[in-house]
Structure formats: structure tokens, C-alpha cells
Amino acid sequence: MNSLEEAREAISRVDGEMAELFTERMRAAEQVAAYKKEHGLPITDAAREAEVIRRGAERVEDPILREYYVRFIQETMALSRAYQTRLLEGMRVAYSGTEGAFAHIATGKLFPSAKKLGFPDFESAYRAVERGDCDAAVLPVENSTNGEVGQVMDLMFSGGLFINRMLDLPVTQDLLVKQGTSIEEIRTVISHPQALGQCAARIREMGWQTEEYPNTALAAKFVAGTNDRTVAAIASAEAAEQFGLAVLERNLNASRSNTTRFAVFTRAENTQTKGTCSALMFTVRNEAGALARAIDVIGHYGFNMRTLRSRPMKELLWQYYFYVEAEGDLHTPDGQNMLRALSVFCDKLKPVGCYTVS
Numbered sequence: 001m002n003s004l005e006e007a008r009e010a011i012s013r014v015d016g017e018m019a020e021l022f023t024e025r026m027r028a029a030e031q032v033a034a035y036k037k038e039h040g041l042p043i044t045d046a047a048r049e050a051e052v053i054r055r056g057a058e059r060v061e062d063p064i065l066r067e068y069y070v071r072f073i074q075e076t077m078a079l080s081r082a083y084q085t086r087l088l089e090g091m092r093v094a095y096s097g098t099e100g101a102f103a104h105i106a107t108g109k110l111f112p113s114a115k116k117l118g119f120p121d122f123e124s125a126y127r128a129v130e131r132g133d134c135d136a137a138v139l140p141v142e143n144s145t146n147g148e149v150g151q152v153m154d155l156m157f158s159g160g161l162f163i164n165r166m167l168d169l170p171v172t173q174d175l176l177v178k179q180g181t182s183i184e185e186i187r188t189v190i191s192h193p194q195a196l197g198q199c200a201a202r203i204r205e206m207g208w209q210t211e212e213y214p215n216t217a218l219a220a221k222f223v224a225g226t227n228d229r230t231v232a233a234i235a236s237a238e239a240a241e242q243f244g245l246a247v248l249e250r251n252l253n254a255s256r257s258n259t260t261r262f263a264v265f266t267r268a269e270n271t272q273t274k275g276t277c278s279a280l281m282f283t284v285r286n287e288a289g290a291l292a293r294a295i296d297v298i299g300h301y302g303f304n305m306r307t308l309r310s311r312p313m314k315e316l317l318w319q320y321y322f323y324v325e326a327e328g329d330l331h332t333p334d335g336q337n338m339l340r341a342l343s344v345f346c347d348k349l350k351p352v353g354c355y356t357v358s
Contacts, residue, residue: 025076026083033084036093038263040108040136041273043084043358049077087111094125094134100239101217106169109139126155129265137161137265142307143171144259146197148323152263153311156352157281157321163353165264166277172258173199175249176220176233177242177263178286183248190219191234199234199252205214208232220245229298263358271331275354278303278330280339282346283313283321291322294345301338303328321348329354 006136038044056073060066091114096102098118107116118133119125128134140149140199141156156163173195187218189196189203190211195202203210213219216235224243232248233239239248284290298305312318329335330351343349 004217012229012268022076026080029080029083030087032080032180033087035272036084037088038268039270039273040110040266041270042165042271043088045273050126052077052117064130067294070284078239085113087098089115091115091136092117092134094119094128094289096120096122096125096136096139097215097216098221100220100236100242102169102171102216102236102260103138103140103215103262104217105236105238106140106167109117110138110165110167110168110262110264111136120218122149122151123155126159126265129267130159132267135266138167138262139262139265140194141166141263142261143198144257145253145255146194148309149194153309153323154314156279156323157311157350161261161265161267162269163268163279163355164270165355166241166357167262168259169262170250170258171172171253171260173200173216173234173245174235174237174240175295176223176235176243176245177248178226178229179244180186181229181245181246185229186232187230189232189234190222192216192219193268195288198255198258202252216323217242263355269351269353270355275329275331276327277325278308278328278335278354278355279323279325279352280319280330280342281348281350281352282342283319283348290345294322294342297338297341297345298324298326301328301334301341303335303338308312 042204053070055065068166073311092109093110093111094117095107096119098105099269104116104118114203117126125137125139129137139152142148186208188209188211190213192215193212195216196210200273213222216233217239219233220235220239220243223231234252237247238262282294284294295305303326305324306325307323309323310320311323312320317324330339331354339351341347
């Protein structure tokens with residue numbers, strides 16, 4: 001056997017070993033995909049991939065071969081992502097509204113390959129995940145102009161789902177009308193209460209009447225189906241395209257930095273991937289200083305509180321629960337110690353999730 005044959009035999013032997021290892025690696029990728037599906041996580045994890053490349057490159061001593069190894073592992077991870085995408089194409093994600101709604105846009109950004117299912121309201125989308133009809137729900141929790149989305153907050157407090165991801169979506173609220181309608185004809189604008197609130201200044205300026213709809217896209221759909229040219233919808237440009245409407249005026253929202261934060265809700269809590277933010281909800285005992293002591297505990301363990309809100313408890317008159325978002329991960333030792341310390345001052349303490357905001 002000459003040197004060429006020996007080299008080719010060695011390559012064949014290594015190829016056989018690599019085929020077995022490739023299969024083993026892709027089986028592990030199946031488990032990763034299943035975890036990401038259960039917890040509503042993205043397929044691409046840039047930090048994890050960078051760490052895999054760094055550690056792998058350190059194992060190759062030859063600097064020239066190291067360059068090729070980096071390309072090799074990058075292509076291998078690309079194949080893994082493609083395989084996970086194929087596995088997750090059957091994922092069912094709930095949102096409130098219909099095509100063209102901001103929630104539909106957010107869902108498309110978070111889950112490009114999943115099947116997106118629209119529901120008539122926030123609660124029905126949330127319950128669909130609780131029942132197991134859907135794998136995740138994408139719901140708005142806060143707007144930079146109009147504040148928290150109260151109904152979703154109440155679902156978070158009373159329901160059993162966890163937040164595992166957040167997306168900040170820039171929102172432009174446009175005035176949608178039937179083709180050929182002039183602004184002078186408009187008497188009433190219809191939309192979701194959040195959208196109406198974001199555009200309140202312009203609505204008052206024009207003297208328009210308002211009517212609430214379950215979501216912006218359904219308001220646009222109504223305008224498309226009516227012959228009443230005095231009614232306009234506040235919704236997205238995508239909704240205008242979806243229902244054949246004209247955009248009569250853009251950027252009705254008072255703030256040009258108008259942003260809505262959408263959360264991914266799943267049945268399982270993500271405890272494996274480190275989050276940059278944590279959310280928890282609690283009630284405090286009815287005694288002087290209880291809330292102040294709870295807030296002190298959060299800061300004592302190094303959690304930088306970004307948000308503190310209160311909401312009335314519907315079943316108890318003049319009683320409130322509190323929502324906190326803080327920088328830090330509840331699954332760290334400091335996070336667990338903080339939860340134990342908080343339980344001393346709280347009647348009910350509910351961690352909602354740890355997540356990153358994209």
C-alpha cells in the first residue's frame with residue numbers, strides 16, 4: 001500500500017467515525033430543539049455558538065488548520081440550526097388578532113417557521129397554551145406610551161404560564177380608510193384601547209369619536225367591510241395591505257419612539273438559559289412598611305429594579321398585587337436567596353420568568 005492509499009484509508013476511517021459522531025450530534029440537537037419548543041426559545045443562540053467555536057478552536061494547535069476548523073464547526077452549527085428549524089415547523093404559536101395585527105408581526109419575528117394561530121382576545125390565546133392546544137403565546141405586556149396591558153398582567157398573576165422571551169417592537173399607528181376617503185369625512189376612529197390611548201392627542205385635535213375593538217387588525221377588517229366612509233381604523237400599514245385599505249395618515253401616535261413589548265408565554269419555565277431580566281409578582285401583608293421592606297430585599301441581593309407596578313385584585317376590594325421587573329437571573333444563588341427573603345413579607349410570591357429582551 002502506497003502513501004496515497006494509506007492516506008485515503010485513513011480519511012475513510014475518520015469519515016466513518018465522523019458519520020457516527022454527526023448522527024450523535026444531531027440526536028442531541030433534537031433534544032435541544034425539543035427544549036426550545038417547550039420553552040419558546042429562539043433557534044439561534046449567538047452567545048452559545050461563539051462559546052462552542054472558541055472552545056473548539058482551542059483544541060486545534062495548528063494555526064492554519066484552526067482557521068479551517070472554525071469554518072467547519074460554523075457549517076456544522078448551520079446544519080444543526082436548519083435541522084432544528086425543520087423540527088420546529090410544527091410548533092403552534094397563539095396570538096391575539098389576525099394577520100396584520102402587531103401581535104402577528106411580533107410572532108413572525110419571534111417564530112418565523114412556526115404555525116401562527118390568531119385568537120379573538122388575550123385570554124383565549126393564553127388559555128390555548130394552558131390547555132396544550134398551542135406551544136406558546138405571544139402577547140403584549142407593555143407600551144412605552146400607554147403603559148402596561150392590564151388584562152395580560154392579570155392573566156400573568158392568575159394563570160400558570162411563564163415568560164421565557166421578550167421582544168421590543170417599534171409600533172407605528174396609521175390611520176386606515178377605504179380607498180378615496182378624505183380626512184374631512186372621518187367622524188369615528190376604531191381600534192384597540194391601547195392604540196387609541198397612544199393616539200389620544202391626535203384624536204382630540206381632530207374631534208373624532210372613538211370605539212374600542214379587540215385588536216387593531218380586526219378594526220381594519222371592519223372598515224374594509226363597511227360602506228360607511230366616516231369610520232376609520234387605527235392599525236398597522238401591514239393591516240392596510242392585508243385588507244385593501246388606504247393609509248390616510250401615518251404616525252398618529254404621539255411618540256415617535258412608540259414601542260410595544262411582547263412576551264413569549266409557555267407552560268414550562270426556562271431554567272437552563274441565563275436570563276438578563278427577571279419578572280415576579282407578589283402581594284404583601286397588610287401591615288405598615290411591608291412593601292418598602294420587599295423592595296429593599298430586591299435591591300439587597302443585587303437586582304436592579306426597572307419596573308414596579310400595582311394592579312387591583314378583582315376578587316378583593318381595595319387589595320392590590322405588584323409586578324416587578326429587575327435586572328438579574330432568579331435562578332442564581334442570589335436570586336434564590338432573594339425569593340426566600342421575600343417570602344417573609346409576601347402573602348403570595350410568583351416568579352413569572354427569566355428572559356432576555358430582543
